[in-house]
Amino acid sequence: MRRVGMSYSGSGAGRLRPVSAQSTLPGGRRSDKAPWYLPVALATDVLGIAVPVLIVFGVTRQPHPVLAALTATAVWLGVRASHRRYAAHALGESRGVLPVLRDWFTMLGLLAVARVALGESSEPALALLALSAAPPVTVVCRKATHRHLTALRREAQSVHRVLVIGEPGAADDVVEHLASRTDHAYVVVGAVPVGEGQLTSGLPALTRLGSAPPATPNEDWVPVLAATEQLGAELVLVAPGPRLSGERLRRLSWALHDAGLPLAVSPGLTDVALRRIQAATVAGLSLLHVAPPVRRGLHLVAKSALDRAGAALGLLLLAPLYGLLALAIRLDSAGPALHRQTRIGQDGTPFTMWKFRTMVADAEQRRVELISANEQDGPLFKMRRDPRVTRIGRWLRRSSLDELPQLVNVLRGDMSLVGPRPPLPDEVAQYDEVAARRLTVKPGLTGLWQVSGRSELSWDETVALDLRYADNWSIGGDLDVIARTFRAVVDGRGAY
Structure with missing residues (x-):
């Protein structure tokens, strides 16, 4: 089992993170984060706004530089505090750019109102220049804190100890999902199975609840509270089922809350973005409304406009590089500089995809000879040391420069800047109905x-990553993937 990230965070070996019941993390409580997160965040935000304003206003002799710096700093900190950016639960949890930009635009609006109300006379362009340093400085701090927190959680630090309750199959499923990634705060320390059956996750089961609701409620909550105390659990996570639902779960929640323990309920949904979920109560029932994936409307129009504008700009800026790469490919081996291949696009529509040639000219004919050496499972064909790849081709693949001609496909509308990998027709022929769902959106560069x-x-x-994208894509998510792509290209991991 492997850990599959986004960012939204990398991949690696998934595992149950071992945490003993007596272990205590730096800072006192087991779930405490590093104590320097808050002061560093505050200091960064202060310096990112006050210093540029003082410098720009001082150098250009704008009026009241100190007062302007103090005002801008107070508004910036106030906006971020009102959005709970300094709350303990938020520090280090996100490295995204969009929340910072929303805070920044809010600050600009408030300062614009204050400027008019107070009759402030500094040059607007210079004021905007001075304030523009705040977002990148804050983003760099958020990324550094997030990276540090992620590293701690790989070692089972700064986490919440969780006790899982549910029927064995449901409990094992929850444990598997939590163990498959380490970019979250939950580490499971034990389970309380409900009914018969054995846990397959290897977790300690200190007690077991009966299949039927007990005659008295304390037959449920007494052993559960004893298990939480013995394991040092800070959260009880329930996976409801036929044997644990309705009134039984309600009474268990009363006992947990009276004991000061928080309760979370897993509804069984996986890979659904939080923005698509809305909670509601109808006739006493707690409901989760799940919005459908975006398949039409203004968001799709905006995505298409962003794709084509980005592709056009990229083709214009990279034209000299295209010429140099084409020349290097022709000098390195016989054959054309560009390679075209039929791929399958949105809704199963075939299109011609363009790439810089990285293999010998007869690579397609030689593929049959190498089928037995395939190192990938499923319908994909990949070899770490494919003999068909040319010298310049290995470098192009590692740097991902061979993909640049696909900007033409993006400009034509066959592809998007961000999306699932464009598959070959023979791969699609082997898809089941789950894998075929990745074709509901355009493939991406x-x-x-x-x-x-x-x-x-x-x-x-x-497939899991592609389905997660197809169901949950957003403009903000696309921008985040584009930003993370530059790091992935530089790193070169997994490119061959």
Whole structure:
């Protein structure tokens, strides 16, 4: 089992993180984060706004530089505090750019109102220049904190100890999902199975609840509270089922809350973005409304406009590089500089995809000879040391420069800047109905596959990433993947 990230965070060996019941992390409580997160965040935000304002206003002789710096700093900190960016639960949890930009635009609006109300006379362009340093400085701090927190959680630090309750199958499923990634705060320390059956996750089961509701409620909550105390659990996570639902779960929640323990309930949904879920109560029932994936409307129009504008700009800026790469390919081996190949696009529509040639000219004919050496599972064909790849081709693949001609496909509308990997027709012929769902969106020049390990991922992991994207894509998510792609290209991991 492997850990599949996004970012939204990389891949590696998934595992149950071992934490003993007596272990205590730095800072006192087991779930405490590093104590320097808050002061560093505050200091960074202060310096990122006050210093540039003082410098710009001082150098250009704008009026009241100190007062302007103090005002801008107070508004910036106030906006971020009102959005709970300094709350303990938020520090280090996200490295995204969009929340910072929302805070920044809110600050600009408030300062614009204050400027008019107070009759402030500094040059607007210079004021905007001085304030523009705040977002990148804050983003760099968020990324550094997030990276540090992620590293701690790989070692089972800064985590919440969780006791899982549920029927064995449901409990094992929850444990598997939590153990498959380490970019979250939950580490399971034990389970309380409900009914008959054995746990397969290897977790300690200190007690067991009966299949039927007990005659008295304390037959449920007394052993559960004893297990939480023995394991040092800080959260009880329930996976409801036929044997644990309705009134039984309600009474258990009363006992947990009276004991000061928080309760979470897993509804069984996986890989659904939080923005697609809305909670509601109807006739006393707690319901989760799940919005459908975006398949039409203004968001799709905006995505298409972003794709084509980005592709046009990229083709214009990279034209000299295209010429140099084409010349290097022709000098390195016989054959054309560009390679075209039929791929399958959105809704199963075939299109011609363009790449810089990285293999010998007769590579397609020689593929049959190498089938037995395939190192990938599923319908993909990958070899770490494919003999058909040319010298310049290995470098192009590692740097991902061979993909650049696909900007033409993006400009034509066959592909998107971000999306699932474009599959070959013979791969699609082997898809089941689950894998075929990745064709509901346009394939991408980059995507979660590109930033999560590429060829090092198994087929199942690749499909899981593509389905996660197809169901949950957003403009903000696309921008985040594009930003993470630059790091993945530099790193070169999984590219061969």
